Amino acid sequence: MLTGTAPSTQLVRRVNASAMLKAMRGAGIVTGTELMAATGLSRATVISICDELVHLGWLQELENQRGAGDYVKGRPARRFVFDDGAASVLGIDIGANKITTIVADMAGKPLSRVTMPFRTYNVSAGERADVLDRIAADALDRAGVPAASVLAVSVGVAAPVGRNGEVLTVQEFWKSFDVSRIVSERHGWRVLLENDANLAALAERWQGAAQGVDNLVVMLAGDRLGSGVLESGRLLHGQLGGFGELGYLNNVDGVGDTYGIAHYAALWGREIMESHPDSKLRVLCGGDPAALTAEMVFKAAADGDTAAGEALNRLAHRMARAIGSISTLVNPELVVIAGAVAASAELLIPAITRQLLDFTFTPPRLATSALGDGVVSLGAIRHALDYVEEHALDLSPATLRKGAGAS
Incomplete structure (x- = not known):
């Protein structure tokens, strides 16, 4: 009778953690009571997930101050704040004649944007990968964040993309350029591939006319x-x-x-x-x-x-x-x-x-x-953030920071 209970419980916990992060992003300092009101979750669930997210490095717990927050029987409420700088994401638009890359923090705030000319044809896959490396390194340098802080990279391409992230086209350009595999192998980043118009739709609904x-x-x-x-x-x-x-x-x-x-x-x-x-x-x-x-x-x-x-x-x-x-x-x-x-x-x-x-x-x-010609790369940021939110319990910004410090 209990078969599947643990996976089901973990799935619910993932959904709840994602809802918590959505509620906290850009909200400033919040209390458990405020999170209960925003998410509809019980106090026990809110506090339990907050503790886990603090451990993973997503949230910071602030010291209690007399007169701050709400009180339960005279005890000050625990207060949390989402750490916008916990990690970073990249949004990349591979267009016909150029590549645009945006680096953003966990609140979706762009930290840098770099555009570089890019010839799509008569260029080897290795040369294309080198261009991607250069533009990503430049964008990260301008943003002032280390490559080790990147939790996800979303790449927009002018081709249909399958549910598993494969380009569905017979164009020689994409047959010879497995951008997802190349970027992942070179940097160890989680790479998400998506159609450019789909990413534009995400951008417009997030920050644009829609x-x-x-x-x-x-x-x-x-x-x-x-x-x-x-x-x-x-x-x-x-x-x-x-x-x-x-x-x-x-x-x-x-x-x-x-x-x-x-x-x-x-x-x-x-x-x-x-x-x-x-x-x-x-x-x-x-x-x-x-x-x-x-x-x-x-x-x-x-x-x-x-x-x-x-x-x-x-x-x-x-x-x-x-x-x-x-x-x-x-x-x-x-x-x-x-x-x-x-x-x-x-x-x-x-x-x-x-x-x-x-x-x-x-x-x-x-x-x-x-949103101009940056609409696809901005949508890629939203796409990467959605992935991070969905998998927040599997990702640890605290571990990234320790690794960066050790290097």
Whole structure:
């Protein structure tokens, strides 16, 4: 009758410890009574888990002071504080042309951010790993924390990722570059691999335009379109990890592929230049169509250039079809356009919103991200912190500090 009791008890304890850490992060000094109110746990459970978390190095217990905290029969309450500096996590975004790394403390506060150019092709796996090493070492040095303090590293990649952390793609780049294994072997860090759009969704709900939104789609919309989907606050992966992949857009009329806003703004801007020689676009790119960028097209349209406006109207129609299709499938409350193009894409929102009812009976609210091109690496920080919270009883910052001191 008792078979499975111990594992079940340990699972409950893990869940309770995670709830405690969530309640304590950023809350300052708290008492057992306050933790009971925040988590719904009994006093005995709260105090027992606090003692364990103090032993592991997650919490600090403060000395009792007369007049501080609440009292039980004249005895001052025990007071605890979450140790933000107990350890650190890394969030890494491996993009098409660069790598961005953020180092953060246990409260999720970024301590440093480093971006380095990165050529994805015609570079050996060893050279790629060396670049990762350099950027991680630089970020840790700027943050002023030792490599031994890292409890988890989350890496975002522009490819579908399976539930077990494997990249589900036939691209030669990922076949030859097992980033999770390489980083883990070189540093001993726990490495978590995730799709970049999924991480962007975590970032937006954590610190971006989607705070408090449980049903959400975040679209990375730069050179390519990708999406991360949250339903009832839970990131969806599907059977193999491909939930939110937008390859089906190849078969959607008026869309036809997964190229993004930046790609088509520049492409259609060049086409417009040919038929409108007096357009401001020609001035912005110095008369060289190859030098025209998406940002130039958005700038010209914002300045009232009619030709550039035509290109953006065409782009808004395309995005309305793409957003309408995914909204019909998953019915989100909000769709956030994210990535480096997000600030410019604000110009598209009114036109997309007007057209959405033509393509879905359940149009969502639309917003653009304010998190910039760091949205994926920031989401990777949230992803790493979620892992640490879930496994807090298996991880010991106190042991990390002793090991660092011994070295």
